[in-house]
Amino acid sequence: MTRRACTLLVLRHALLVAVAIAMLTPFYWVLKTALTGENIYAYPPSLLPVHPHLYNFVDVWYLIPFPRYLMNSVIVSLLAVAGNLVLNSIAAYALTLPFRGRRAVLVLLLSCTLVPFQATIIPAYLITARLGLLNAYLGLALPLMSTIVCIFIFKAAFEAVPRSLIDAAQIDGLGELSILTRVLLPLSTPAIATNVVLAFIWSWNNFLWPLIITRDPNMQTLPLGLARFLSYMEDTTGALYAFVVMVLAPGLLVFLMAQSSFMRGLTAGATKG
Amino acid sequence: MVCFLTPSLLIFLLYRMLPLAWNVVLSFQAWSPLHPPSWVGWDNYSEMLYDDDIVWQALWNTLIFMGSQAIGVVIALGIALLVNSDLKGASVYRVIVFLSYPLMTVAVAIIWRWMYNERGGLINFVLRRLGIIDKPIAFLDSFGWALPSTIVANTWQVLGFFMIVLLTGLQSVPPHLYEAARVDGAPAWARLFRITLPMIKPSLFLCAVIGILNSFAAFDLVYVMTNGGPGHATELLITYIYKEAFNQSRFDYAATLTVAQFALLLVLAWAAHRAAGGNAGALE
Numbered sequence: 001m002t003r004r005a006c007t008l009l010v011l012r013h014a015l016l017v018a019v020a021i022a023m024l025t026p027f028y029w030v031l032k033t034a035l036t037g038e039n040i041y042a043y044p045p046s047l048l049p050v051h052p053h054l055y056n057f058v059d060v061w062y063l064i065p066f067p068r069y070l071m072n073s074v075i076v077s078l079l080a081v082a083g084n085l086v087l088n089s090i091a092a093y094a095l096t097l098p099f100r101g102r103r104a105v106l107v108l109l110l111s112c113t114l115v116p117f118q119a120t121i122i123p124a125y126l127i128t129a130r131l132g133l134l135n136a137y138l139g140l141a142l143p144l145m146s147t148i149v150c151i152f153i154f155k156a157a158f159e160a161v162p163r164s165l166i167d168a169a170q171i172d173g174l175g176e177l178s179i180l181t182r183v184l185l186p187l188s189t190p191a192i193a194t195n196v197v198l199a200f201i202w203s204w205n206n207f208l209w210p211l212i213i214t215r216d217p218n219m220q221t222l223p224l225g226l227a228r229f230l231s232y233m234e235d236t237t238g239a240l241y242a243f244v245v246m247v248l249a250p251g252l253l254v255f256l257m258a259q260s261s262f263m264r265g266l267t268a269g270a271t272k273g
Numbered sequence: 274m275v276c277f278l279t280p281s282l283l284i285f286l287l288y289r290m291l292p293l294a295w296n297v298v299l300s301f302q303a304w305s306p307l308h309p310p311s312w313v314g315w316d317n318y319s320e321m322l323y324d325d326d327i328v329w330q331a332l333w334n335t336l337i338f339m340g341s342q343a344i345g346v347v348i349a350l351g352i353a354l355l356v357n358s359d360l361k362g363a364s365v366y367r368v369i370v371f372l373s374y375p376l377m378t379v380a381v382a383i384i385w386r387w388m389y390n391e392r393g394g395l396i397n398f399v400l401r402r403l404g405i406i407d408k409p410i411a412f413l414d415s416f417g418w419a420l421p422s423t424i425v426a427n428t429w430q431v432l433g434f435f436m437i438v439l440l441t442g443l444q445s446v447p448p449h450l451y452e453a454a455r456v457d458g459a460p461a462w463a464r465l466f467r468i469t470l471p472m473i474k475p476s477l478f479l480c481a482v483i484g485i486l487n488s489f490a491a492f493d494l495v496y497v498m499t500n501g502g503p504g505h506a507t508e509l510l511i512t513y514i515y516k517e518a519f520n521q522s523r524f525d526y527a528a529t530l531t532v533a534q535f536a537l538l539l540v541l542a543w544a545a546h547r548a549a550g551g552n553a554g555a556l557e
Contacts, residue, residue, distance in 0.1 A: 012360065013360075013362075016352070016355055016356065019366070019369075020366055020369045020370070023369055023370055023372065023429070023433075024369060026384045026429065029384075029387065029395045040393050041392045041393050042392075043392050043393075043398075044398060044402075045392070045393050045395070045398055087280045088281065090277035090278075090280075091277060091278050091280070093274065093277055094275055094276075094277035094278045095278070099275050101275075105282070108282075108285075109285070112289045112290065114542070115289045115292075115535075116486060117288075118489060118492065118511050119292075119489075119534065120288060120292035120293065120296075121514070121518070122292070122295075122296065122514075122524050122531065123292035123299070123528075124288055125518075126524070127288070127291065127292070142284065142287075142288070143288040145284060146280065146281040146284045201375050204377065205376070205378060205379075207378065207493040212515075212519060222377070223378075223379040223380075226377075226380060226383060226497075227379055227496075230383060230497065240383065241383075244380045248376055251375065251376065251377070252376075255372070255375055259371075262375065263367075
């Protein structure tokens with residue numbers, strides 16, 4: 001390696017290390033605060049946790065109904081994930097078949113991707129109220145239970161399955177539903193993974209929709225719990241940051257374990273239909 | 274098996290198409306929770322255009338927020354160029370930069386509130402230690418600093434996503450173009466501006482569209498960090514719409530704002546589509 005190439009390489013790594021530090025610092029700062037046992041407002045703040053212990057994490061359990069928020073979030077996300085897997089896969093299967101009005105349906109779906117969720121909140125609230133689904137798990141999950149991007153992800157995967165396999169299955173007397181569950185879905189595991197990742201992330205992180213349709217504290221999800229805790233306590237207690245760490249840690253661990261499929265999936269869902 | 278489509282279509286009808294139409298209807302009505310709605314013609318629109326200063330502030334802030342996405346894209350392009358190619362450890366850097374993107378935005382907002390805090394925040398501490406400022410700045414309570422501060426937090430969160438989108442573009446540039454340029458003795462900046470940027474135009478377009486959508490949807494971050502304040506210094510259209518609808522119970526006026534915002538979104542998406550050469554409608 002020439003001297004110049006070597007300098008360039010070192011420079012590149014130096015720049016990237018600086019970027020990495022900038023990206024990681026906010027995480028560290030919150031973790032440090034969550035672990036700090038003493039007054040978090042002491043100035044100057046220390047760069048390492050002072051008398052580190054887990055007191056704040058225990059405190060969270062007493063200050064807010066953490067298990068309840070967690071359970072609500074898990075139930076809503078499971079509903080959303082199940083809905084996406086079932087509804088998207090059958091819808092995508094129907095779209096791979098020829099039928100009258102197929103083009104019209106495709107155009108309708110593509111134009112729906114142009115409507116951001118934020119532009120629908122007021123009527124969506126009124127509709128949900130008429131359905132009697134305010135403060136209900138189904139009401140929280142319903143708008144997220146089928147997503148257009150995910151339908152197209154399934155459709156692309158199904159179209160990649162050789163036609164001859166489906167013909168063979170039909171000759172063997174398999175019904176439409178069995179073709180989907182026994183032939184197409186087992187051959188589309190990356191699409192299934194993408195659907196699970198996207199549906200989970202979107203419903204787990206969703207804030208605006210639960211904020212609008214849940215007034216009952218017992219039905220609130222984790223993001224609402226965080227916002228509520230913040231409005232009660234302002235920034236006065238380290239427990240808030242322990243709460244943040246508890247909310248983020250599981251997601252970060254799952255992400256680090258499956259990061260390549262996560263990044264692929266999230267990029268595929270870029271336009272978030 | 275067309276009936277397989279029914280449940281999904283029903284959801285989209287109920288939560289996409291019907292709301293869109295209902296917004297338009299509401300915008301021509303006087304609506305209140307207790308009375309039946311009555312028609313008021315263009316009243317809501319004229320209020321928006323002539324009698325409401327906040328809406329212009331919110332629009333302006335939204336446009337600034339949108340413009341700031343370009344900064345994120347440029348930084349992300351720099352990082353993407355650095356981690357592209359066979360650099361050792363590139364995947365580690367990629368994961369670190371991407372890490373903040375899939376996180377719950379409410380948590381991100383709380384993290385950044387704390388970073389900006391006057392006493393416990395790292396940013397004030399470092400600035401004071403370096404002697405840049407004497408007294409701590411209350412970033413999120415200051416009319417001048419609040420919007421840029423939320424923009425920094427937003428950029429931090431979406432940077433990794435832009436990076437991945439641009440990396441996908443960079444990896445599709447055929448290497449022989451660079452070899453040919455090198456043989457011809459083209460300098461590095463010429464390779465960047467004449468080969469790389471034109472070749473990754475589709476990725477840049479995707480970033481632009483996502484940036485536009487992001488700035489219309491950046492509710493969570495702003496609501497938790499500043500709730501639009503101080504005054505209306507960080508008010509975005511979406512936070513203003515939420516407040517009008519669900520704090521003031523003015524569904525009619527909020528629907529009017531939504532219609533205006535949606536029209537603006539369509540115009541901007543169309544403009545981006547034209548700027549990308551008109552071939553960007555190719556989804557999938």
